[in-house]
Amino acid sequence: xxxxxxxxxxxxxxxxxxxxxxxxxxxxxxxxxxxxxxxxxxxxxxxxxxxxxxxxxxxxxxxxxxxxxxxxxxxxxxxxxxxxxxxxxxxxxxxxxxxxxxxxxxxxxxxxxxxxxxxxxxxxxxxxxxxxxxxxxxxxxxxxxxxxxxxxxxxxxxxxxxxxxxxxxxxxxxxxxxxxxxxxxxxxxxxxxxxxxxxxxxxxxxxxxxxxxxxxxxxxxxxxxxxxxxxxxxxxxxxxxxxxxxxxxxxxxxxxxxxxxxxxxxxxxxxxxxxxxxxxxxxxxxxxxxxxx
Amino acid sequence: xxxxxxxxxxxxxxxxxxxxxxxxxxxxxxxxxxxxxxxxxxxxxxxxxxxxxxxxxxxxxxxxxxxxxxxxxxxxxxxxxxxxxxxxxxxxxxxxxxxxxxxxxxxxxxxxxxxxxxxxxxxxxxxxxxxxxxxxxxxxxxxxxxxxxxxxxxxxxxxxxxxxxxxxxxxxxxxxxxxxxxxxxxxxxxxxxxxxxxxxxxxxxxxxxxxxxxxxxxxxxxxxxxxxxxxxxxxxxxxxxxxxxxxxxxxxxxxxxxxxxxxxxxxxxxxxxxxxxxxxxxxxxxxxxxxxx
DNA sequence: CTAATATAATAGATTTTATCTATGATGGAA
DNA sequence: TTCCATCATAGATAAAATCTATTATATTAG
Numbered sequence: 001x002x003x004x005x006x007x008x009x010x011x012x013x014x015x016x017x018x019x020x021x022x023x024x025x026x027x028x029x030x031x032x033x034x035x036x037x038x039x040x041x042x043x044x045x046x047x048x049x050x051x052x053x054x055x056x057x058x059x060x061x062x063x064x065x066x067x068x069x070x071x072x073x074x075x076x077x078x079x080x081x082x083x084x085x086x087x088x089x090x091x092x093x094x095x096x097x098x099x100x101x102x103x104x105x106x107x108x109x110x111x112x113x114x115x116x117x118x119x120x121x122x123x124x125x126x127x128x129x130x131x132x133x134x135x136x137x138x139x140x141x142x143x144x145x146x147x148x149x150x151x152x153x154x155x156x157x158x159x160x161x162x163x164x165x166x167x168x169x170x171x172x173x174x175x176x177x178x179x180x181x182x183x184x185x186x187x188x189x190x191x192x193x194x195x196x197x198x199x200x201x202x203x204x205x206x207x208x209x210x211x212x213x214x215x216x217x218x219x220x221x222x223x224x225x226x227x228x229x230x231x232x233x234x235x236x237x238x239x240x241x242x243x244x245x246x247x248x249x250x251x252x253x254x255x256x257x258x259x260x261x262x263x264x265x266x267x268x269x270x271x272x273x274x275x276x277x278x279x280x281x282x283x284x285x286x287x288x289x290x291x292x293x
Numbered sequence: 294x295x296x297x298x299x300x301x302x303x304x305x306x307x308x309x310x311x312x313x314x315x316x317x318x319x320x321x322x323x324x325x326x327x328x329x330x331x332x333x334x335x336x337x338x339x340x341x342x343x344x345x346x347x348x349x350x351x352x353x354x355x356x357x358x359x360x361x362x363x364x365x366x367x368x369x370x371x372x373x374x375x376x377x378x379x380x381x382x383x384x385x386x387x388x389x390x391x392x393x394x395x396x397x398x399x400x401x402x403x404x405x406x407x408x409x410x411x412x413x414x415x416x417x418x419x420x421x422x423x424x425x426x427x428x429x430x431x432x433x434x435x436x437x438x439x440x441x442x443x444x445x446x447x448x449x450x451x452x453x454x455x456x457x458x459x460x461x462x463x464x465x466x467x468x469x470x471x472x473x474x475x476x477x478x479x480x481x482x483x484x485x486x487x488x489x490x491x492x493x494x495x496x497x498x499x500x501x502x503x504x505x506x507x508x509x510x511x512x513x514x515x516x517x518x519x520x521x522x523x524x525x526x527x528x529x530x531x532x533x534x535x536x537x538x539x540x541x542x543x544x545x546x547x548x549x550x551x552x553x554x555x556x557x558x559x560x561x562x563x564x565x566x567x568x569x570x571x572x573x574x575x576x577x578x579x580x581x582x583x584x585x586x
Numbered sequence: 587c588t589a590a591t592a593t594a595a596t597a598g599a600t601t602t603t604a605t606c607t608a609t610g611a612t613g614g615a616a
Numbered sequence: 617t618t619c620c621a622t623c624a625t626a627g628a629t630a631a632a633a634t635c636t637a638t639t640a641t642a643t644t645a646g
Contacts, residue, residue: 001372003296004633018594031634033595040566043372044379049431050564053593053642060378067371074367078360079294079336085353086337138342153612271343271624273333297604311623324605326624345613346622446641564595 001042003075006068008035009047013065016055039064092277095124095131095143098196100264102224103244104161105144112284119277127197135269141278146199147265158266158285165204165260166253168245170234176252183211183256190236192227195220203260204239294335296368299361301328302340305348306358385570386415388424388436390491393557395517396537397454398437405577412570420490428562434571439492440558451559451578458497458553459546461538463527469545476504476549483529485520488513496553497532
């Protein structure tokens with residue numbers, strides 16, 4: 001006994017006509033005939049009398065109709081409830097590191113929202129380290145993250161964007177005209193760190209440490225606007241994405257002698273069902289990416 | 294959502310282990326994995342957290358487990374009830390014309406009963422005309438009948454036995470040594486008719502009528518024993534099957550000049566579900582027939 | 587009564603689905 | 617580490633559902 005067979009049977013009862021029933025089910029008449037036959041075979045019972053090409057329920061058929069009706073109602077209810085739990089959300093929980101939230105994400109978000117206005121995005125602005133964990137614990141559906149370490153087996157990754165950190169100073173700064181700087185050139189340079197638990201900072205600080213340099217950190221901020229302001233005023237330098245430096249006329253971005261590449265990815269958990277909303281975001285990101293290339 | 298998928302899901306919940314669940318279902322582990330995945334796809338919901346290759350129900354999974362449990366119970370109950378209605382009967386309702394009931398059927402019945410002792414046969418001893426109707430109205434599952442008319446589209450037929458009517462008289466009767474008799478030779482002959490609504494009598498009487506002969510019917514009886522007694526006593530002649538005449542030393546069967554063939558068939562209704570019991574009888578009859586040839 | 591229309595069953599082809607085999611990845615135990 | 621247990625995935629194969637085309641029979645209209 002299969003749910004589909006019950007549906008076929010019920011349609012035949014409703015229309016008292018196999019052909020009509022088949023139409024209502026959007027399948028062909030022989031399929032319905034054979035479903036009825038299969039049920040009869042399985043039960044060892046005639047569900048219908050075949051009187052002159054007309055189908056009339058037998059006693060057994062009446063019984064089955066009544067019971068299977070109740071059953072189907074419950075099946076449909078359960079199915080609807082489960083689907084409600086799932087697809088009714090129209091919500092993606094996505095982790096976005098602060099720096100990306102002000103720089104890359106707004107444009108992506110606008111484009112996504114234009115395509116899927118019904119889907120809301122709940123942004124969790126945390127650094128990559130934290131969002132990674134939240135994705136693994138399924139508290140987030142997706143995250144945009146700066147990926148530095150070896151491949152994490154638990155996560156799928158989709159490259160969004162690659163760039164480098166550059167050292168940003170005021171346009172008139174002595175370092176501004178240099179083709180590149182080494183970290184050792186920055187021993188005395190006051191620096192503003194972009195405050196984040198992201199792997200970006202981890203990489204940077206480990207680089208300093210490996211050169212045995214204690215960077216002169218003037219302050220830390222999570223506000224890009226604040227950092228830019230300090231840099232433009234010549235009060236300090238900062239490590240920012242190449243693209244952010246390029247956008248500001250008052251700020252010069254000087255490449256590092258030993259570049260610090262930043263790979264920005266969309267990540268999500270392996271072996272986990274991806275809700276249709278999240279799947280849409282992933283697909284969207286792929287095509288958005290293609291378009292950008 | 295399919296019943297089989299629910300069963301797979303429940304097994305996984307019971308064993309908390311896909312492999313074990315698959316074993317209990319007598320299918321392979323990937324089948325079960327994919328059923329779970331399909332449900333998750335359909336609902337847009339994670340039923341399990343995949344934590345270190347261990348499956349732990351999500352909130353949605355708990356909900357589904359609870360509800361689908363109730364559902365499956367009802368499915369199983371209904372299925373069992375329907376099967377009870379069908380296969381639990383162990384009963385075949387079969388129509389048997391009186392003459393066959395005393396001559397051909399006993400041996401068949403014994404052989405069938407030996408093979409299927411659990412199946413009871415409910416005999417309805419009526420002539421072919423009536424049993425034909427009862428088969429069509431589904432009051433009988435099967436009937437043994439003498440088939441004379443053109444093929445009846447509503448019925449399946451399976452030949453059991455073919456014979457002829459012969460005119461039976463006492464061994465010393467003047468006609469007994471004849472190679473054949475014509476109906477016209479029987480004008481004055483007292484006759485006992487085998488009382489039945491069967492087509493046998495219809496054929497016989499129409500033959501007489503077409504020759505414009507009024508047969509001298511001494512009496513009618515439905516008891517073969519009575520008829521034989523009268524014939525053996527030389528009180529009357531009777532039209533009986535060849536085989537019945539051959540069995541009695543005191544009775545001689547004289548073939549008719551224009552033979553009246555008797556085709557004895559098993560009949561059942563087309564386009565009707567054949568209960569397994571009835572199907573067994575049909576199969577049995579086929580092989581019984583083969584064996585007899 | 588005959589012709590046209592409608593219905594359901596059947597046979598056989600085709601597509602879809604289910605299941606299997608084989609393999610790979612990962613976590614935990616020895 | 618190495619081995620075992622476990623689940624996911626890919627691709628092949630088996631099974632089932634569905635389709636197309638046809639047949640037989642009823643019903644209806646002319």
